[in-house]
Amino acid sequence: MTSSSNAHLSPPTANPAVQVRHLVKHYGDLEVLRDVSLEVAEGSVTSIIGSSGSGKSTLLRCLNLLERPDQGDLAIAGETIRFDRNPQGDVVGLDRRQLQRLRAKVSMVFQQFNLWPHFTVLGNVTEAPMRVQGLSRRRAIEVAEHYLERVGMADKRNAYPGYLSGGQQQRVAIARALAMEPRLLLFDEPTSALDPERVNEVLCVIRDLAGEGRTMVLVTHEMAFAREVSDQVVYLDRGVIGVAGAPSEVFDDPRCQHFVSPAA
Ligand code: ADP
Numbered sequence: 216m217t218s219s220s221n222a223h224l225s226p227p228t229a230n231p232a233v234q235v236r237h238l239v240k241h242y243g244d245l246e247v248l249r250d251v252s253l254e255v256a257e258g259s260v261t262s263i264i265g266s267s268g269s270g271k272s273t274l275l276r277c278l279n280l281l282e283r284p285d286q287g288d289l290a291i292a293g294e295t296i297r298f299d300r301n302p303q304g305d306v307v308g309l310d311r312r313q314l315q316r317l318r319a320k321v322s323m324v325f326q327q328f329n330l331w332p333h334f335t336v337l338g339n340v341t342e343a344p345m346r347v348q349g350l351s352r353r354r355a356i357e358v359a360e361h362y363l364e365r366v367g368m369a370d371k372r373n374a375y376p377g378y379l380s381g382g383q384q385q386r387v388a389i390a391r392a393l394a395m396e397p398r399l400l401l402f403d404e405p406t407s408a409l410d411p412e413r414v415n416e417v418l419c420v421i422r423d424l425a426g427e428g429r430t431m432v433l434v435t436h437e438m439a440f441a442r443e444v445s446d447q448v449v450y451l452d453r454g455v456i457g458v459a460g461a462p463s464e465v466f467d468d469p470r471c472q473h474f475v476s477p478a479a
Pocket residue numbers: 242245247265266267268269270271272273274
């Protein structure tokens with residue numbers, strides 16, 4: 216899949232969990248995403264690679280609706296939203312409840328973990344399921360215990376984040392994301408803030424989740440890992456999808472060489 220036009224670059228999938236069509240996002244006069252179209256198959260892993268400032272985080276934040284796209288269609292697990300503006304530049308046609316439904320299908324893991332420092336590990340993982348989904352405390356604790364076990368952090372349930380290593384905090388953040396039972400899991404450079412010796416424990420957890428068939432979109436600079444776990448790799452270049460396809464296609468594409476070679 217290599218074409219100079221960025222529309223419909225990612226191959227059409229039979230059962231897309233995510234469908235992005237002609238997404239446009241500006242910050243003021245700066246056009247950060249320019250006509251991005253992308254499909255993510257149910258149960259697949261997509262890695263987004265590209266230079267700093269190319270719009271990777273913005274794209275993830277649009278998928279999570281932390282940022283509101285200016286234009287385009289976004290469909291996640293059967294919920295479709297069209298973003299548009301009238302000639303005055305106001306966003307039109309947005310249904311607040313639909314936004315909430317779409318948001319509830321997506322969880323995100325951030326580079327800086329973003330755990331709540333004044334909550335214990337267990338508190339961090341139970342908070343949103345109780346507040347947002349209305350789970351009882353008892354049920355939220357059951358769910359949290361399950362996912363903390365899953366990421367190997369069950370024994371730290373009563374610890375405060377400040378007493379944990381970066382790798383441990385990130386594993387708690389992953390458990391917190393999983394506890395919302397999302398249909399789509401987003402990772403924004405989940406190992407970039409970690410000491411080198413802590414990177415692998417987080418990659419192992421992500422690798423396991425990929426093996427379970429979770430639908431994930433991952434922004435990463437870990438090229439070997441992206442090649443290994445991804446079904447699809449998307450190279451974002453100044454707000455446009457430069458190349459998208461199977462890992463071998465993208466990593467061997469001459470247009471990506473300067474970026475994916477070890478010297479980059
Ligand atoms: P990446 O994650 O690929 O490094 P980003 O999506 O963070 O790129 O940023 C893309 C561009 O958008 C950059 O030029 C960045 O400075 C700009 N940008 C990101 N967030 C904002 C914001 N909230 N306000 C203004 N400009 C922003």
